[in-house]
Amino acid sequence: MIGFTRRSASSVLVVLTAFVLAVTGAPAASAEPPAFVLRDGVSQPVFSYQNAIRETAWVETGQDLDRDGRIDRVAADIIRPAEPAARGRRVPVIMDVSPYYACCGRGNENQKKTYAADGTPEQFPLFYDNYFVPRGYAVVLVDVGGTNRSSGCFDDVASGNAVVNWLNGRARGFRSPAGQDTVKAGWANGAVGAIGKSQDGTTAIGMAASGIDGLKTVVPIESVSDNYAQHIANGSPIVTPENDGSAFTYNERAAQLCQPYEQDNAARAGTNGDYNEYWKQLNYAANAKNVHASVFSVQGFQDGAVAPNQFTLWWDAIGRAGVTRKAWLSQAGHTDPFDLQREQWVATLHRWFDRWLLGVRNGIEREPAIHLEQTPGQWVDLPQWPAATRQGTLWPSAGGTLANRPGVGTATVVDDPAIDREQWATQDSTARAVFTTDPLTRPERLSGTPSVTVTASSDKPVARLGVALVDYGPASTRNTVEYGSGIKNLDTRSCWGESSAADSACFLDTTADLVDVDHVIVAVGWADLGHYASLEHGVALTPGTPYTITFPLTGLDHVVPAGHRLGLIVGGTDAMLFDPALPRLDDTLTFTLAATSVTLPLAG
Structure with missing residues (x-):
C-alpha cells in the first residue's frame, strides 16, 4: 500500500547511469544527473520534506487588468526539495492554478493556504506537496489574478502561463508583491505539469489549448473545456449576469479595482445566449490542435456542477488532434479520484508524472487508456472510450x-x-x-x-x-x-507523503455514499x-x-x-x-x- 513515506538510507544508493542511458541515449557523463532516484520503476522519496525550500515569487503577467498603472503580478507559492538545489540539479514542477486558496479551500476538507508571520507559505493544500516533493518534484500553487495574494483580475490562463514562462526564463519574477528585487527560477528544469479540480482543471485545459511551451502534461479533474456550454445551454443562459463569474473569489483590493474589468467581460459575453467571439475565445476544446501536452482527464458521469459533456467535448477533440490521452471515468458526482480509489489514484498519478515530467520510460501511455467505474466500486480497464x-x-x-x-x-x-x-x-x-x-x-x-x-x-x-x-x-x-458527491467521510485518516507541523499528509478516508x-x-x-x-x-x-x-x-x-x-x-x-x-x-x-x-x- 502507498501510505506514509519515510526516507531510507539504502534508497539513495542507486546507480543512475543505466537509467540516464535508457532515457537520453547518451552517456551519463554528458547529461545533467537526474534530480531523483528510481527504484522499482518509480521515483523514490529520498528528499526531506521538513527541510524543503518554501518561498513565494510574484510573477508578472504582462497585463494591467486592474488598471492601477502597474503590471499585474500573480503569487506563486513554491515548495521544492533542498538537496537537488544544493547540488545544482534542477527539478520539474507540478502546478495547481486556483482562485480558491483563500476564499473556499481545496479538496474534500476545504484546505486553504496558510503562511508564517513573515509570509512564508506553510500549508500547501492537498497531498501533492507531501507526496511529490520528497520524490524530486517542486510543487507550485498559483493564485489566479485578483485572488489571495495576487494583483490583477481574473484571467486564469494568463496567470498560469505567466508562471510557466517564469519557470522557463521568459517572464520576470519578484520577491515581493510590489518591490523590484527580482528572483529567477534557476532551480526549475522547465517541465511543468498542471493539475486541478473544477476551475483549477479548467485553467489547466486552457493552458494546454494555448500551446504554451514547457507545459508537458495536464490532469484536469471534473473541469470545463467549453465555457459557453458551461454557462449557456444551447442558447439559453443558465445564470443571470450578476451571478455569473468569479468575483466572489476576489481579494478586497480586486473586488473594487476589477469592477470595470468584470463589467466589460459581461458586456462582451452578452445576455442573449448567442455564441459570439467572447465565448469562442473560451472554447478550449475547439483549440485542441494547439495541445502539445499529454492529457489525463477525470470525470464523473453524475457530476451536476461540471456536466459530463465538458469531458466528452474535450476527449473527442484531443483524440482528433492525436494527443496522448488517458481518463478515469466514475459514476460519482463532482469528486476527486483521491476520494474514490485513493491508493490506485496516487500510484497512477505518480507514474503519470514520472513519465511526462521526469522522463521515466514506464510505459503508462501504452496501458489501457480508460479506467471506468461501471457500478459503485466496480472498476474495469478498457482500451478506449466511448464503447x-x-x-x-x-x-x-x-x-x-x-x-x-x-x-x-x-x-x-x-x-x-x-x-x-x-x-x-x-x-x-x-x-x-x-x-x-x-x-x-x-x-x-x-x-x-x-x-x-x-x-x-x-x-x-x-x-x-x-x-x-x-x-x-x-x-x-x-x-x-x-449535486451530491457520491462519497462520505469516515472518521479515519490515511497518510500520503510526509508531514510538517503546519502541513499534514493525512486526510480523511472516504467511502461510497450509496442509496x-x-x-x-x-x-x-x-x-x-x-x-x-x-x-x-x-x-x-x-x-x-x-x-x-x-x-x-x-x-x-x-x-x-x-x-x-x-x-x-x-x-x-x-x-x-x-x-x-x-x-x-x-x-x-x-x-x-x-x-x-x-x-x-x-x-x-
Whole structure:
C-alpha cells in the first residue's frame, strides 16, 4: 500500500547511469544527473520534506487588468526539495492554478493556504506537496489574478502561463508583491505539469489549448473545456449576469479595482445566449490542435456542477488532434479520484508524472487508456472510450410510450421554473411529459453521447427546453441527487507523503455514499428553442409555429438492466440547473411527437 513515506538510507544508493542511458541515449557523463532516484520503476522519496525550500515569487503577467498603472503580478507559492538545489540539479514542477486558496479551500476538507508571520507559505493544500516533493518534484500553487495574494483580475490562463514562462526564463519574477528585487527560477528544469479540480482543471485545459511551451502534461479533474456550454445551454443562459463569474473569489483590493474589468467581460459575453467571439475565445476544446501536452482527464458521469459533456467535448477533440490521452471515468458526482480509489489514484498519478515530467520510460501511455467505474466500486480497464458501436433511435408517442418507430400525437407542457428534473421523473406535473419503453428483455449498455431532436411550438416568442434520459428500475447507486458527491467521510485518516507541523499528509478516508433508488437520470440536456437554426444567432419565435432543434445530451456510460424501462422526459425550465433570478417565460410548449426522438449510443 502507498501510505506514509519515510526516507531510507539504502534508497539513495542507486546507480543512475543505466537509467540516464535508457532515457537520453547518451552517456551519463554528458547529461545533467537526474534530480531523483528510481527504484522499482518509480521515483523514490529520498528528499526531506521538513527541510524543503518554501518561498513565494510574484510573477508578472504582462497585463494591467486592474488598471492601477502597474503590471499585474500573480503569487506563486513554491515548495521544492533542498538537496537537488544544493547540488545544482534542477527539478520539474507540478502546478495547481486556483482562485480558491483563500476564499473556499481545496479538496474534500476545504484546505486553504496558510503562511508564517513573515509570509512564508506553510500549508500547501492537498497531498501533492507531501507526496511529490520528497520524490524530486517542486510543487507550485498559483493564485489566479485578483485572488489571495495576487494583483490583477481574473484571467486564469494568463496567470498560469505567466508562471510557466517564469519557470522557463521568459517572464520576470519578484520577491515581493510590489518591490523590484527580482528572483529567477534557476532551480526549475522547465517541465511543468498542471493539475486541478473544477476551475483549477479548467485553467489547466486552457493552458494546454494555448500551446504554451514547457507545459508537458495536464490532469484536469471534473473541469470545463467549453465555457459557453458551461454557462449557456444551447442558447439559453443558465445564470443571470450578476451571478455569473468569479468575483466572489476576489481579494478586497480586486473586488473594487476589477469592477470595470468584470463589467466589460459581461458586456462582451452578452445576455442573449448567442455564441459570439467572447465565448469562442473560451472554447478550449475547439483549440485542441494547439495541445502539445499529454492529457489525463477525470470525470464523473453524475457530476451536476461540471456536466459530463465538458469531458466528452474535450476527449473527442484531443483524440482528433492525436494527443496522448488517458481518463478515469466514475459514476460519482463532482469528486476527486483521491476520494474514490485513493491508493490506485496516487500510484497512477505518480507514474503519470514520472513519465511526462521526469522522463521515466514506464510505459503508462501504452496501458489501457480508460479506467471506468461501471457500478459503485466496480472498476474495469478498457482500451478506449466511448464503447458505442452503433446508434439506436427511439420516438415518443401519445399514451406515454417510447418505441423504435415514429410516434403519433402531441404532448403539451407548461413551463414551471420551480420544478426540477428529479421531480419531472417522479411526480405528476404539467411541467413535463414522460415516455417509457417496455421492460428491456436484455441489458443495454449506453456509452457515449446521446442526442435529441425536438420539434415544438410555443405560445410565446421564447421557450426553454429541458430533456432527461431516465433508467426506471430499482438500483443501488452513488448518492448524487441535488449535486451530491457520491462519497462520505469516515472518521479515519490515511497518510500520503510526509508531514510538517503546519502541513499534514493525512486526510480523511472516504467511502461510497450509496442509496437505493427506483430510477436514475443518466443524461440530460437543455436548449433555447429560438436558437434552433444557429447558436450564433437566436431569433424570436412565432407563437404556434413548430420549430425543430437537435442538441446533444450529457455523456454517459450506463448499463440499463433487463427488466428496467428507459424513459425520455421533455419539459421546459429545469429548476435544478437554471438560476431562479432568470426571467420567467410562462410559455406553453406543444411537442410534435412524430418529429421528436432520442438517438442513443449503443455498445455491443
